[in-house]
Amino acid sequence: MSVAENTSQSARGSGGIGAYLAAHLREYGLLFALIAVMAFFQIVTGGTLLRPINLTNLLLQNSYIIIMALGMLIVIVAGHIDLSVGSVMGFIGALAAVMIVNLEMPIGVTMIACVAMGAVIGAAQGYWVAYWGIPSFIVTLAGMLVFRGLSLWLLEGQSVGPFPREFQVIATGFVPDILPGSEAMKSLFGTRNFNVLAFATGIIAAAWVIWSGMRQRAQNKAYGIEDEPRAFFLLRTAIIAIALVFILYKLSTFRGLPNVLLTMGVLTIIYAFITERTVLGRRIYALGGNQKAAKLSGIKTERLTFLAFVNMGMLAAIAGLVFAARLNTATPKAGFALELDVIAAVFIGGASMSGGVGKIVGAVVGAFLMGVLNNGMSIMGIGIDYQQMIKGLVLLAAVIFDVYNKRKG
Amino acid sequence: MQDTLLEMRSITKTFPGVKALDDVSLKVQAGEIHAICGENGAGKSTLMKVLSGVYPAGSYEGEIHYDGAVTAFRDITDSEAKGIIIIHQELALVPLLSIAENLFLGNENARGGVIDWRATNQKTESLLRKVGLRDAPTTLVEKLGVGKQQLVEIAKALAKDVRLLILDEPTSALSESDSQALLDLMLELKAQGMTQIIISHKLNEVRRVADTVTVIRDGQSVSSFNTKDGITEDRIVRDMVGRSMENRYPERTPKIGKRIMRVSDWSVYHPEHADRQVIHNVGFDVRAGEVVGIAGLMGAGRTELAMSIFGQSWGQNISGRVEMHGQPVDVSDVSRAIAAGLAYVTEDRKSLGLILDDTITRNVTLANLPGVARGSVLNDHAETEVAEKYRKDLGIRTPGVFQKVVNLSGGNQQKVVLSKWLFVGPEVLILDEPTRGIDVGAKYEIYGLINDLAAAGKGVVMISSEMPELLGMCDRIYVMNEGAFVGEMPASEASQERIMSLIVNE
Known part of the structure; x- marks a missing residue:
């Protein structure tokens, strides 16, 4: 079920802003946690965190996790789990390396073949889960081992690389600035670089957030749906809009819009739309909320489960391409234990283990929260030992917070 | 001694x-x-x-x-x-x-x-x-x-x-x-x-x-x-x-039309024990505006019969024919059964009928999402309007349609399930223990709704373990025992004694 609807009804009973905040602590908590963590690291790293080059890095480092989190959210909402995504990602990277570097096949053909292979892998696992009722935990645990082994076999234990420049661009390239006025902006802001396209994207995105939020509010009012208190709406929208403009401004003073940010952004919008606004998305939530009731309502639950895994395989393949392009080499260890980061991001983002609950935006924010923690602690020079412990505790805290909230409500 | x-x-x-x-x-x-x-x-x-x-x-x-x-x-x-x-x-x-x-x-x-x-x-x-x-x-x-x-x-x-x-x-x-x-x-x-x-x-x-x-x-x-x-x-x-019958059922003047649905030679085997036949060659029919009862004790196979007809949701090795308006229809899965004009209101609304943690709105539209979508994109406001309509029509008592159904009383939950199926626009509704776990006042309202459905020309099949309820509501009653129909009678000729003796005498 979606958080937005939660919003309208719980406010009704009690009315006050305090009660509203209490009922939506989770939603706001995630946003404020991200802001707090970013502010903390911005201060303790002496401003390094938000430097344009680091922001760009932060996006590149987390892109493949976010891409996989989109698929994982759907799998988890449908009431399942996929432990194989790290291995599948590594395997697809290996496949791409063998095809491009060893066999010298065209990049376009390779990419299409890799995404298709991802879909086939997802189908092969989803088939057993959906139509045989074998627990996804087992099937994908097996898949994790199988594809880890297949990567090793494919690469014969070696690293394969480097990739041609045209392939690396997927992960490390930037969208060229097609808009005029760069010189004028440089002198206006007094920066060495200025990418007008990136900045314009930030402005447009912020404007869209404000416009769609206000439209939604107006319509809700017309239909008598109670909404979040005005002050909350204004504050939240303002923070998101300012953050968008700020981050894109920072990026525009470096090298502009990274290709992966574009990929990630487009995918996030598509998946948020599918999950929240379409019949297909609604049916996935229903399947996770109560599979038997969904089935008795005419929903083809097996097919939906199957498709969730096919989709997950495709996204893992896309992530595999991005990852290989970023490292510029395919290694047998690529993607090792990455499934845990992806799953953690989804749960931190508010999804429920029992299915039926969770949002795309939550999963993306959850992934960013983990990413900022990683990045900030690395800049501070905190050892990997402490990093692991802290990330583990953050995951536990987020889920305890969920359970506590639910029990209280 | x-x-x-x-x-x-x-x-x-x-x-x-x-x-x-x-x-x-x-x-x-x-x-x-x-x-x-x-x-x-x-x-x-x-x-x-x-x-x-x-x-x-x-x-x-x-x-x-x-x-x-x-x-x-x-x-x-x-x-x-x-x-x-x-x-x-x-x-x-x-x-x-x-x-x-x-x-x-x-x-x-x-x-x-x-x-x-x-x-x-x-x-x-x-x-x-x-x-x-x-x-x-x-x-x-x-x-x-x-x-x-x-x-x-x-x-x-x-x-x-x-x-x-x-x-x-x-x-x-x-x-x-x-x-x-x-x-x-x-x-x-x-x-x-x-x-x-x-x-x-x-x-x-x-x-x-x-x-x-x-x-x-x-x-x-x-x-x-x-x-x-x-x-x-x-x-x-x-x-x-031998209890006395009170007037606990709203009045209805039946206007019975043509036959809508006919089931013949329906046989079903147990889903886990393939050799155990649970439903034995059952046949029945339902006419427009008619409320047909299926009486029997718990375990007689009534729910199994209903669920096997509704998209083969129960059992295996199912055989028999379902006809709507004289034409055989395919009911081999739930969406086909719905398309054929059937709806099944489960006896177990909490685990089979509702998504408890979801809102009234989302439960009402669940079985007919295309009805509130343009193409495959949902229209939130159309959805809200549909939920509001049923809230008013069926008298669902709630602070609003964005309330989670888990917070509603049994009677109101049942009305949400009924709304879901009414929104599908079925011709025949199979109601399985529609008043189970519902207090007396809400029962009367549910009875009223059932009468409204019949008055609107729909066929209603009512499964109930409460015989007075069947006698009070139905036009015709089938008696089921051990997976087979052991009797059929117009309600005017039915009595609890007659039904019970059909059951106990096998």
């Missing part, structure tokens, strides 16, 4: 708002088989729960004299220590443990926490001999049929030095030959001097084994007779159902 082993005097047990037992008395002689008869919900199970300590002493009024002394059981362990053991309708065996492990579960032959398997298996063998089972003690319970499992339950009771054995509907899931074997065993145990109570609907069984019969109705003990005195089954049936 005989001593009284058990006497329950003036037992009254009240739940909030309901008097489940009202001044019930029961007297069981040592060494006899005592049968307790009554309709579903008459209070038989409650009485047994009082006796076994599930409802501890102090939570009810009245006295229990057992073995010559007043007793006050605090819990089941307490009553079991005195040798009172109940075997429930749903067997309480662990399927993946062996017979021996089940027999001594919680009562293991152990020294210092280490189980003595030799002693366990030896004791098991002798207990199994007593109940006439020849299976090895190490056989897993899941490998046994229901009949044998029932015998294992009895062996388990014998392992605990039982003095008063209570069997709650012991033959309801058994085949004819298994039932006979069980009844024989009961007589044999009686010959060895064991006192037994059997709860049963099946009067032929009662007549065969029981020495004394007590009839309970509406929480009161109505009568008690000795079977040697030549009491007829008719008399027992009359006592079981």
Whole structure:
């Protein structure tokens, strides 16, 4: 079920802003946690965190996790789990390396073949889960081992690389600035670089957030749906809009819009739309909320489960391409234990283990929260030992917070 | 001549708002088989729960004299220590443990926490001999049929030095030959001097084994007779159902039109036991504006019939024909059944009918999402309007349609399920126990809605275990027993006695 609807009804009973905040602590908590963590690291790293080059890095480092989190959210909402995504990602990277570097096949053909292979892998696992009722935990645990082994076999234990420049661009390239006025902006802001396209994207995105939020509010009012208190709406929208403009401004003073940010952004919008606004998305939530009731309502639950895994395989393949392009080499260890980061991001983002609950935006924010923690602690020079412990505790805290909230409500 | 082993005097047990037992008395002689008869919900199970300590002493009024002394059981362990053991309708065996492990579960032959398997298996063998089972003690319970499992339950009771054995509907899931074997065993145990109570609907069984019969109705003990005195089954049936009919059903003038739906030669096998036929060549039809009832006891196969018709949601190896307006239709999955014009309102709304953590809106539109979408994109506001419409039409009492259904009362939840199916626009609605777990006021509203549906020209199939409800609501009633239809009658000719005698006489 979606958080937005939660919003309208719980406010009704009690009315006050305090009660509203209490009922939506989770939603706001995630946003404020991200802001707090970013502010903390911005201060303790002496401003390094938000430097344009680091922001760009932060996006590149987390892109493949976010891409996989989109698929994982759907799998988890449908009431399942996929432990194989790290291995599948590594395997697809290996496949791409063998095809491009060893066999010298065209990049376009390779990419299409890799995404298709991802879909086939997802189908092969989803088939057993959906139509045989074998627990996804087992099937994908097996898949994790199988594809880890297949990567090793494919690469014969070696690293394969480097990739041609045209392939690396997927992960490390930037969208060229097609808009005029760069010189004028440089002198206006007094920066060495200025990418007008990136900045314009930030402005447009912020404007869209404000416009769609206000439209939604107006319509809700017309239909008598109670909404979040005005002050909350204004504050939240303002923070998101300012953050968008700020981050894109920072990026525009470096090298502009990274290709992966574009990929990630487009995918996030598509998946948020599918999950929240379409019949297909609604049916996935229903399947996770109560599979038997969904089935008795005419929903083809097996097919939906199957498709969730096919989709997950495709996204893992896309992530595999991005990852290989970023490292510029395919290694047998690529993607090792990455499934845990992806799953953690989804749960931190508010999804429920029992299915039926969770949002795309939550999963993306959850992934960013983990990413900022990683990045900030690395800049501070905190050892990997402490990093692991802290990330583990953050995951536990987020889920305890969920359970506590639910029990209280 | 005989001593009284058990006497329950003036037992009254009240739940909030309901008097489940009202001044019930029961007297069981040592060494006899005592049968307790009554309709579903008459209070038989409650009485047994009082006796076994599930409802501890102090939570009810009245006295229990057992073995010559007043007793006050605090819990089941307490009553079991005195040798009172109940075997429930749903067997309480662990399927993946062996017979021996089940027999001594919680009562293991152990020294210092280490189980003595030799002693366990030896004791098991002798207990199994007593109940006439020849299976090895190490056989897993899941490998046994229901009949044998029932015998294992009895062996388990014998392992605990039982003095008063209570069997709650012991033959309801058994085949004819298994039932006979069980009844024989009961007589044999009686010959060895064991006192037994059997709860049963099946009067032929009662007549065969029981020495004394007590009839309970509406929480009161109505009568008690000795079977040697030549009491007829008719008399027992009359006592079981003989309550006065009040005007608890809204008036309706039926306007019955053409036949909409016809089911013929419908046969279904159990989903796990492929050789067990659960529905036997059932046929029925429904006309426009008609409310058709299916009467029967729990376990008669009514839900299985309905769910197998509705998209083969239950069972396997399903055969038979479903026709709508004379044309055969494909009902092989739920979406096809819906497309054919059917809707099924489940008896188990919480686990099969609703997504409890979702809002009213999202539950109402679940079965017809394309109805609130353009292409495949949902229109939130159209969705809200639909939910609002049904909230008003059906009188769902809620602060708003964005309320989660888990927060609604049973009656309002049922209205949400009905809304979901009305939004699909079906021609025939199959309502399975539509008023189960709903308070009296809400029941009347649901009855009103059912009448509205019939008045709108829809066909309604109503499955209910409450016979007065069927008599009050239906135009025609089919009687179902053990997976087959055993009778059909217009409501004007139906009576509880007639239905009950069709069931008990098989």
